[in-house]
Structure formats: structure tokens, C-alpha cells
Amino acid sequence: xxxxxxxxxxxxxxxxxxxxxxxxxxxxxxxxxxxxxxxxxxxxxxxxxxxxxxxxxxxxxxxxxxxxxxxxxxxxxxxxxxxxxxxxxxxxxxxxxxxxxxxxxxxxxxxxxxxxxxxxxxxxxxxxxxxxxxxxxxxxxxxxxxxxxxxxxxxxxxxxxxxxxxxxxxxxxxxxxxxxxxxxxxxxxxxxxxxxxxxxxxxxxxxxxxxxxxxxxxxxxxxxxxxxxxxxxxxxxxxxxxxxxxxxxxxxxxxxxxxxxxxxxxxxxxxxxxxxxxxxxxxxxxxxxxxxxxxxxxxxxxxxxxxxxxxxxxxxxxxxxxxxxxxxxxxxxxxxxxxxxxxxxxxxxxxxxxxxxxxxxxxxxxxxxxxxxxxxxxxxxxxxxxxxxx
Numbered sequence: 001x002x003x004x005x006x007x008x009x010x011x012x013x014x015x016x017x018x019x020x021x022x023x024x025x026x027x028x029x030x031x032x033x034x035x036x037x038x039x040x041x042x043x044x045x046x047x048x049x050x051x052x053x054x055x056x057x058x059x060x061x062x063x064x065x066x067x068x069x070x071x072x073x074x075x076x077x078x079x080x081x082x083x084x085x086x087x088x089x090x091x092x093x094x095x096x097x098x099x100x101x102x103x104x105x106x107x108x109x110x111x112x113x114x115x116x117x118x119x120x121x122x123x124x125x126x127x128x129x130x131x132x133x134x135x136x137x138x139x140x141x142x143x144x145x146x147x148x149x150x151x152x153x154x155x156x157x158x159x160x161x162x163x164x165x166x167x168x169x170x171x172x173x174x175x176x177x178x179x180x181x182x183x184x185x186x187x188x189x190x191x192x193x194x195x196x197x198x199x200x201x202x203x204x205x206x207x208x209x210x211x212x213x214x215x216x217x218x219x220x221x222x223x224x225x226x227x228x229x230x231x232x233x234x235x236x237x238x239x240x241x242x243x244x245x246x247x248x249x250x251x252x253x254x255x256x257x258x259x260x261x262x263x264x265x266x267x268x269x270x271x272x273x274x275x276x277x278x279x280x281x282x283x284x285x286x287x288x289x290x291x292x293x294x295x296x297x298x299x300x301x302x303x304x305x306x307x308x309x310x311x312x313x314x315x316x317x318x319x320x321x322x323x324x325x326x327x328x329x330x331x332x333x334x335x336x337x338x339x340x341x342x343x344x345x346x347x348x349x350x351x352x353x354x355x356x357x358x359x360x361x362x363x364x365x366x367x368x369x370x371x372x373x374x375x376x377x378x379x380x381x382x383x384x385x386x387x388x389x390x
Contacts, residue, residue, distance in 0.1 A: 052091050082133070086126045093119050109179075116177040124170035131162040202258070206241045209257035213238060223269040224276070224336035227255065234337045248340060268336040275308050275332040276339065280346045283324045283362040284354070290317040293327055296357045297350055301331060304349055306342040308332040324362025 093115045175182050197204060219225055219235055225245065226232045233247035242254040268276045284293065294315045301313040311332040318326040329350055333342045354361065 082126050082130050086122050089122045090119055113177045113179070117174050120170050120173045120177070124166055127166050128163055131166065132159060135159060135162065202256075203241060205258040206256055209261040210238065210240045212261060213243070213257060219243075219265065219267050220269075223267050226266040226268060227260070228263050228265075231255075232339070248337065275311060275334070276336040278331050278333060278339070278342055278346060280329040280331070280343065280350060281318065281326060282329075282347075282350055282354075283321060283326045285324050285360050285362045286320075288325060288359060290315070290327070293317075293359075296359065297327075297329060297353050300353075301329070301346075301349065304331075304345050306334055306338055306345045308334050321362075323364045 097112060097115050172182060172185075175185070213219070219238075221235055221238060223235050224233070225235060227245070231245065231247065231253060233245040233253065235243060236246050236252065237244040238257075240257075242256050243260055245253045245255060247253060297315055298313060301307070302309045307313075308331075313332075314330040316328045316330060318328050320326070329346060331342070331346050333339060351361075
């Protein structure tokens, strides 16, 4: 080293002194005090919240990708997408609340109220959008892809009701977060609800039944139904108070939804074949066999109008009666609303086929046998004697 041994010695002493000074500063640094620093804790909490939020968002994104790969347009996929932002916001707000509690920069009560309001607003928005998605899915299912006036009214009214309920719940939570007195509001809401419920109980019952009809979808617009075995017709509209049914006579009947939910309703348009089977019964004279009647009646049934040609007709032997042998021709209607026309066509075919084959329809006949003194008196009164006798 330039400068000789003296300079090297001085350099060693200087380096040793620097190391001693650095070691002293490290010894003076208290790790516990560093970890207890509010600034460091706040920064660490925010970083941890961002990491957790990113992990949750990534997990939801993966679930969405798997759902999209399994099925296109799934309702669960849309709901998961709507939950990403609220979950992320909630995690970040929790971290901010924890950081604000450590830093003491503002009044903690006000800071907590502001953060809670943000969370409520985000979740209320997400819940309204999720309810809209669920509602649209239910309406599509109930209307079978048809966008008629009933579906439009369903979407509008339920959308309004859901928004009102969710917004009122969010407003209540915000008032609680800011420490406002909500007892008067609760009492007023309770009284108003009781008055409205008592005054409009029939309308509310019909409204709830309409929601169940749209959700459960036991019948749809265009279905042919039979109500309590007395009313039969085609459903033309499903409203919020009543369901309209058009009978075969061209008369529109309004059925309250509350009663429609409790009555026995037969949906003739439902089932695997979307067809209604008719049973046309007739009775023939004794001495005929089931095979003989099938060979006479069944040919030509599939070519009849008003009937389904792709579904086979049957002729069943129902058993003997006092007048003769009872049979039933089973056929399927092409249009369930034209039941009377289908019965006319089938019965006409039966009568024409039997007459062409020389088979007579059976009818009830009774022989009356009278004996004793009453019979003698009746014969004397009804059968006159010779003219010379009196």
C-alpha cells in the first residue's frame, strides 16, 4: 500500500472504528419498537389486504373460467362476477379501518362510519344487480323464452320491489353506522306496514301467489288448463292479481292468483308429448270380440283431422255391461284447446266404421212381466171383447 507501514496501520484503525460504530448503531436499534410502529403496521396491513384481495379475485376468476367452460350463460357465473368487486372492497376497507386505528389520523368513529357507508353502498349495488339477474332467469324460465307483456310487467314490478327493499335496508344500516336514532323510523315503518298489510291483504296474497307462479312455473301462457274440473281454457295472461283464461266459447275468465294456487289445476299442455288423450267410449251388442272391433275401428284413425298422427291410437275393452260390450277408443289431440272438435271427429269415425261393418250399437232394454189379478184386470181393460158381449 502506498505510504508505507504507517499508512496501512492508520487504514486498519479507521476500518475497525467504522465497524465498531456500525455495530453500536445496530445494537441501539430495537426490533420490537420497529414492529410496534403505527406507520409500519398500517403499511403492512394495507399490503396484506391487497394480497388477500388479489388472491380472492384470482380465485373467483378461476371459478368463473371453470363455470364458463362447463356451461355458457350460467346464472352462477354472473353471480360470481358480481361478487368480485364487493369482496375486494370489503377486504380493503377492513385493512383501512385497521390502519386508521393504528395511525390515529382522524376521529375513529367518523372514519369507521365513512368506511362502513362505502361497504354498504358497494354491497347494495351488487345485491340489486344480483337480484336482477335472478329475476330475469326466473322470468325467462316462466315465459319459455317469450317476451310478452306479462314478462315485461313481471320484470318491472319485481325489479322495483327488490330495489325498494334493498335500498331501505341499506339506508337503515347507514343510519345505524352514523349513530342516528332509528327507533322512530322503525315504529313508523311498522305502523305503515301493518296498515298496508291489513288494507291490501287480498292484493298482497295475489301478488305473492303471482311470484310463486312465475318461480315454480306450473303453467305458462298458451297452456290449456282445467280448473277444478269445471273450467277449461287457454291461459292468455298471468298478471300480478289474476290469471286470464280464454274458454272454448270465447269467454275470458279472470282467476285470482291466490285461489289458483290452492285449486286443483290440470295442465293439459304439459307432459312428454304436449298432447291430450281422449277416451271415446261406445257399447256394441253381445257376440263381438275385441280383435274384431279393433280391425273395424282402428284403420284410418291416424288420418283423421284434429288428432296426432305420430301417436298411436288404442281400442280398449272396458268390460261387459247390461246392454252389451263396452269399448273405448283412445286418441291424442293435436291441439288441446280443440277438445270438442276432436271428440266430434273421433265419434263420427266410430259410428261410420261400425255401420260399414254392420255392427249395431247396444242400447238398454227392459221387459216388464205382470201376473196375478192385476194382469187379468189390465187385459180386460186393454183388450176389448166381442161386440155382442157387454
